[in-house]
Amino acid sequence: MSTLAYDTIALTGRQLRRVRNSPGLALLTQMMPVNMLLFFGYVFGSALALPGREYRAFLVPGLLVSTAAGGLMTGMFQAAADTHRGVTDRFRTLPVSRAAVPLAQAAADLVVTALGMVPLLLVGLAVGWRIEGSVPEAMGAVGLLLLFRFACTCAGIHLGLLTRSEDAAGQLGASSFVLPLLSDAYIPTGNLPGWLRTIAEWNPISAVTTALRDLFGNAPVPRGAAWPVAHPVAGALVWSLALIAVFLPPAVRRHGRGV
Known part of the structure; x- marks a missing residue:
């Protein structure tokens, strides 16, 4: 086993122990998407009419991707906390x-995220969401989702190393809730004003969400959308790999030379 692999596995264990020692925070993180599903699904669902579709089935993939995008905040705060405390x-x-x-921080976060999404999927099934695509397509959707979470966590780690402050990372991370x-x-972007629709469709979250809806068989790919949404699987891959390429190497360099 290479030195990098051995060190990554050892440090991943350290990150997982950190999560085990904060069970309340882990539980709160897992329950938030479930609460949002019940709130949006039953409060907004009665007010939103989607032709030929059930809103809660439309919402579940969006909440899965919003949860994956939360890696930005988690990665930022943990990296800033370790830097601020001298770890x-x-x-x-x-x-x-x-x-x-x-890599260990991102890998441990991926394990926690995969386990934490199980309650959301189970509640989604209970309120009417179904996997209507094939098994390989559903597995591809899960793979895309975890890849996007890894990419967002890498971005968060780099930004956390830049801020070096838990308070600053917390404030900046909290503002990321606007992205979903x-x-x-x-909501569908088709009825948004032109400039706002363009922003929404070039948002990486839109590409990944549309890819999940397509692979799960929950909704067709919108016509006339921007390239990442019109080609959602390719768009999700491009966005995820681009985030990793942009943020992971500088995060590694900062860990090596100091901030």
């Missing part, structure tokens, strides 16, 4: 690969 400096004194620390609102996670 990152201690890691630099150890003979570990400099790439192992951000400027997408098709909760």
